[in-house]
Amino acid sequence: MKRLIVFVVALVLPFLSMLPAQADETCMSPYIAKITGQEDYVYVWTLGVEGVGDEQDKLVTIGANPAADNYGKIVDVVSVGGRNEAHHSGLSDDRRFLWAGGLDTNKIFIFDIHSDPAAPKVTKIITDFADVTGGLVGPHTFYALPGRMMITALSNNVDNGGRTGLAEYSNDGEFIKTHWIPIDGDLRGATKSGQFADGYGYDVRVKADLNMMLTSSFTGWSNYMMDFGAMLNSPEAMKRFGNTMVVWDMHARKPMKVLDVPGVPLEIRCAWNPENKYCFTSTALTSQIWLIYEDDAGEWQAKAVADIGNPADIPLPVDISITADDNGLWVDTFLDGKARYFDISDPHAPKQVYEEVIGSQINMVSQSWDGERVYFSSSLLGNWDKTGDADEQYVKLYHWDGEKLDHQWSIDFYAEGLGRAHQMRFGAYAMYGKLNPYIEGVQTVEKQLTGEDAQQVEIDG
Amino acid sequence: MFKWRKSRVVKAVALATGLLTAILFGSGISAQTSGSLDAGETFDVEQAFGPGDIKDGYESADYQTQSRSLLSRRGIKQDLIQYIVKPPLGLPSVPIPEDNPVTREKIDLGRLLFFDRRLSINNTVSCANCHIPEQGFTNNEISTAVGVEGRLVIRNSPTLYNAAYLKHLFLDGREISLENQVWQPMTARNEMAAPSIGYVINKINRIGDYDGLFEAAFDGRGADIATVGFALASYQRTLLSADSPFDRWYFGKDESAVSESVKRGFAVFAGKGQCAVCHQVHHDHALFLDHKFHNTGIGYAVSTGEAMIGSNQTTRVQLAPGIFTELSNEKIKSVSRIKSFNDLGLYRITENPADRWKFRTQTLRNIALTAPYMHNGQLATLRDVIDFYDQGGISNELLSPFIRPLGLTDQDKDDLEALLIALTGTNVPQLVADAFAAQIGELSIDDPNWAHENTLGY
Numbered sequence: 001m002k003r004l005i006v007f008v009v010a011l012v013l014p015f016l017s018m019l020p021a022q023a024d025e026t027c028m029s030p031y032i033a034k035i036t037g038q039e040d041y042v043y044v045w046t047l048g049v050e051g052v053g054d055e056q057d058k059l060v061t062i063g064a065n066p067a068a069d070n071y072g073k074i075v076d077v078v079s080v081g082g083r084n085e086a087h088h089s090g091l092s093d094d095r096r097f098l099w100a101g102g103l104d105t106n107k108i109f110i111f112d113i114h115s116d117p118a119a120p121k122v123t124k125i126i127t128d129f130a131d132v133t134g135g136l137v138g139p140h141t142f143y144a145l146p147g148r149m150m151i152t153a154l155s156n157n158v159d160n161g162g163r164t165g166l167a168e169y170s171n172d173g174e175f176i177k178t179h180w181i182p183i184d185g186d187l188r189g190a191t192k193s194g195q196f197a198d199g200y201g202y203d204v205r206v207k208a209d210l211n212m213m214l215t216s217s218f219t220g221w222s223n224y225m226m227d228f229g230a231m232l233n234s235p236e237a238m239k240r241f242g243n244t245m246v247v248w249d250m251h252a253r254k255p256m257k258v259l260d261v262p263g264v265p266l267e268i269r270c271a272w273n274p275e276n277k278y279c280f281t282s283t284a285l286t287s288q289i290w291l292i293y294e295d296d297a298g299e300w301q302a303k304a305v306a307d308i309g310n311p312a313d314i315p316l317p318v319d320i321s322i323t324a325d326d327n328g329l330w331v332d333t334f335l336d337g338k339a340r341y342f343d344i345s346d347p348h349a350p351k352q353v354y355e356e357v358i359g360s361q362i363n364m365v366s367q368s369w370d371g372e373r374v375y376f377s378s379s380l381l382g383n384w385d386k387t388g389d390a391d392e393q394y395v396k397l398y399h400w401d402g403e404k405l406d407h408q409w410s411i412d413f414y415a416e417g418l419g420r421a422h423q424m425r426f427g428a429y430a431m432y433g434k435l436n437p438y439i440e441g442v443q444t445v446e447k448q449l450t451g452e453d454a455q456q457v458e459i460d461g
Numbered sequence: 462m463f464k465w466r467k468s469r470v471v472k473a474v475a476l477a478t479g480l481l482t483a484i485l486f487g488s489g490i491s492a493q494t495s496g497s498l499d500a501g502e503t504f505d506v507e508q509a510f511g512p513g514d515i516k517d518g519y520e521s522a523d524y525q526t527q528s529r530s531l532l533s534r535r536g537i538k539q540d541l542i543q544y545i546v547k548p549p550l551g552l553p554s555v556p557i558p559e560d561n562p563v564t565r566e567k568i569d570l571g572r573l574l575f576f577d578r579r580l581s582i583n584n585t586v587s588c589a590n591c592h593i594p595e596q597g598f599t600n601n602e603i604s605t606a607v608g609v610e611g612r613l614v615i616r617n618s619p620t621l622y623n624a625a626y627l628k629h630l631f632l633d634g635r636e637i638s639l640e641n642q643v644w645q646p647m648t649a650r651n652e653m654a655a656p657s658i659g660y661v662i663n664k665i666n667r668i669g670d671y672d673g674l675f676e677a678a679f680d681g682r683g684a685d686i687a688t689v690g691f692a693l694a695s696y697q698r699t700l701l702s703a704d705s706p707f708d709r710w711y712f713g714k715d716e717s718a719v720s721e722s723v724k725r726g727f728a729v730f731a732g733k734g735q736c737a738v739c740h741q742v743h744h745d746h747a748l749f750l751d752h753k754f755h756n757t758g759i760g761y762a763v764s765t766g767e768a769m770i771g772s773n774q775t776t777r778v779q780l781a782p783g784i785f786t787e788l789s790n791e792k793i794k795s796v797s798r799i800k801s802f803n804d805l806g807l808y809r810i811t812e813n814p815a816d817r818w819k820f821r822t823q824t825l826r827n828i829a830l831t832a833p834y835m836h837n838g839q840l841a842t843l844r845d846v847i848d849f850y851d852q853g854g855i856s857n858e859l860l861s862p863f864i865r866p867l868g869l870t871d872q873d874k875d876d877l878e879a880l881l882i883a884l885t886g887t888n889v890p891q892l893v894a895d896a897f898a899a900q901i902g903e904l905s906i907d908d909p910n911w912a913h914e915n916t917l918g919y
Contacts, residue, residue: 081911081912082583083610084583085610085611104583104585104610104611105583105584105585106585106904107912125912125913127904127906127910127912127913128903128904128905128906130578130903130904131903131904131905131906135531135901135903156531157578157901157903158513158531158534158901159512159513159514159593159595159596159602160590160593160607161512161513161514161602162514163513163514163528163530163531180530180531180532183526183528183529183530184526184527184528184529184530185513185528185529185530185533186530186532186533195523195524195525195526195782196525196526197526197528198514198526198528199514199528199530199531221607222600222602222603222607223603224611225607225610225611226603226607226611226613227611227613227796227797227798227799228796228797229793229794229796229797229798229799230604230605230613230797230799231603232776232778232788232793232796233604233776233793234603234604234605234838235779235841236516236601236602236603236604236832236833236841237602237603237604238778238779238780239516239519239602239779240514240516240602241781243526243781243782262781262782262784263780263781263784264781283781285780285781286780286781286784311786312786312787313786314778314780314786314788314792335792335795335796382610382611383610383611383798384796385796386795386796387795387796387797387798388795390795
């Protein structure tokens with residue numbers, strides 16, 4: 001067995017540096033090296049909760065390799081101080097660092113995840129995001145571009161509403177430029193194609209082969225920090241949601257076209273196949289899947305292509321995840337706790353083919369590149385999650401065989417004294433030319449590969 | 462039912478006052494829609510009259526955005542002390558505490574503090590979070606305020622316009638001076654959540670932006686529990702707004718200043734509507750206040766669970782322009798942390814059972830700019846408020862005797878609404894332009910913050 005591991009590593013290591021700069025696990029930037037095999041860890045950006053553990057935000061590392069003795073266990077917790085409204089995180093293009101943001105305090109924590117993938121370390125904290133960006137508030141998506149981190153914001157420091165922009169940073173955490181979302185008062189050269197140019201922001205994705213960057217829209221600080229029930233009862237607050245997506249010239253960072261996508265378009269997932277010139281989003285309030293596609297004339301268009309559940313009930317679709325072959329789309333609906341699988345082989349007519357209740361509430365979904373492992377987490381926002389017994393906080397792993405989900409393990413984030421589990425990102429030793437030391441025998445092999453204890457390996461062999 | 466529109470208000474105010482054509486003396490602002498500033502820049506006066514993220518007509522499927530760019534937002538500092546020296550027409554002289562005479566240095570310092578988000582525990586909330594200048598120094602966009610970490614405040618943010626005259630601060634009247642009042646939001650756990658007064662003072666002393674400013678404003682005295690209050694109160698005391706079309710007509714005797722509808726509205730206001738019983742008008746000035754507390758029934762209704770969640774099984778919720786749904790209240794409750802908006806008002810302070818659900822009378826000046834209305838922001842429009850009082854409030858054993866069914870006609874209501882719109886002060890653009898010029902205090906790399914230092918910092 002040990003000989004086999006040595007053989008495999010010997011074959012793989014020379015090629016690690018030659019991996020094409022392709023996509024990460026199905027939903028991230030094409031400029032990030034992807035884990036096509038088994039992930040070793042899941043990094044969970046977790047919201048601190050008063051009365052739970054140390055009550056502060058933290059990065060929780062969970063063992064994810066079934067061959068390792070830490071599989072399905074919490075292997076590390078890094079508390080970062082404060083309840084920052086931990087939300088999304090994103091990997092740098094070299095996949096050595098994980099950037100994790102706080103929607104409330106605007107702090108961005110940069111973790112080194114390559115030196116010891118089992119024990120991330122904070123290497124930098126950006127505290128002046130609102131100051132240097134000219135008033136952007138709520139760093140949300142961290143999306144790697146070559147040598148850069150593109151960060152969407154949700155709000156501003158003037159009226160705490162939804163007018164906002166994107167901030168571009170260098171990989172070493174230095175601010176470069178603010179790119180404001182086009183708005184009626186300053187379309188910045190973009191075309192307002194419909195009724196709306198609200199200037200709101202949320203997610204960002206690119207179709208690099210088409211030089212297209214796409215952004216979506218959510219709501220401002222006053223709403224996303226407010227008690228969900230109070231907001232639903234405030235008619236004025238319910239008017240303060242995004243109804244737009246913006247097509248950008250990716251290289252020029254220039255907004256080209258504002259598309260009407262009413263009802264809060266959130267996560268964006270673009271097709272991987274270069275021939276598939278489209279991306280998907282789901283609208284949180286109107287509960288629809290929308291297709292953003294390049295038409296025969298080369299124009300980007302948006303249209304609703306499917307309902308998600310019964311929109312009148314507001315199932316509240318939140319995260320979505322596209323499969324690597326562009327044929328499937330997971331859609332999590334927060335309020336009914338369901339994971340729904342849509343067949344999107346015809347992108348103009350998605351069909352739901354499967355659903356499973358994962359918990360009393362559900363938010364994020366992350367799948368492995370091969371789609372066989374699907375992770376779910378529970379928390380939407382600190383003041384939007386359900387209350388009482390329905391406030392389940394978890395990370396769960398399921399196996400997907402193409403027809404049904406098969407539960408593998410769950411971690412109860414309240415029982416573990418952690419908090420609200422939000423976004424999950426994967427880590428793997430192979431990204432850094434290392435082997436998982438928690439797999440039996442691997443430590444010995446590593447020593448052999450580094451020239452240490454070579455004699456022992458030979459004897460064992 | 463008629464829906465009040467900000468744009469309609471602006472238009473009405475402008476037409477009534479000649480705002481679009483008159484040059485406002487001494488401000489550096491042309492009152493033209495886009496006038497020249499001293500610095501050669503422009504200030505669109507309309508941006509002073511409501512949110513830049515304009516949602517007028519959002520209920521309709523035909524809604525079109527017309528939002529303003531934050532990048533185009535420009536301000537110009539004003540000499541605010543002028544309003545203290547000579548209050549706008551319709552306002553009395555300003556009561557100034559003997560121990561805190563107003564100076565330009567204090568006003569400037571108070572303005573800096575007012576917009577400084579670093580004074581909160583996590584550097585996210587300033588006074589201006591809830592008192593947004595272009596939104597009537599309140600918040601038009603939400604019914605009840607939001608504090609640090611999104612903590613719920615169960616009351617609507619009151620306007621700061623003409624707060625200089627208030628004898629009782631807060632809607633339950635628990636404070637007696639602006640100087641004292643400033644510390645409560647800063648240290649309230651559900652507002653700015655600073656852990657103590659000393660924490661704030663220490664923080665100010667370590668933020669470079671304040672170097673020497675307190676000493677210059679207070680004869681060498683630094684930041685302390687008194688001077689922070691003095692400075693913030695001095696700025697807020699200057700937010701005086703009047704010289705409205707109503708003032709020019711009623712006190713200035715300019716018959717052309719308002720429409721006939723406004724004049725009829727005032728007759729209803731002072732007569733059949735009985736509004737002037739609490740919103741008083743005197744022979745030489747009007748604060749539209751009685752400095753008293755009244756039970757309108759709204760607080761009572763909330764306590765009995767009827768007002769916020771509603772007695773129906775569902776609540777109508779808007780999802781997008783022209784798209785609504787009826788959402789079950791059970792579903793709303795499942796994501797509500799606050800199960801009750803119970804608010805007993807003045808009783809919280811006096812513990813006198815007779816004071817249950819009483820709240821301080823609020824001024825009507827600039828009322829067209831300060832939606833939503835009532836102590837919890839429950840009523841969205843001026844017409845909603847007029848209808849509420851016309852029906853006699855909400856019956857309860859402690860309902861104010863001044864509130865009873867009025868029998869107003871539609872014409873009466875239209876006229877009353879016209880009057881209320883005519884109470885918008887002509888210097889609103891100056892006060893907002895001044896606020897737009899203010900520095901927003903954001904955490905910088907040089908400020909005290911645990912992330913960059915290993916000391917307690919306090």
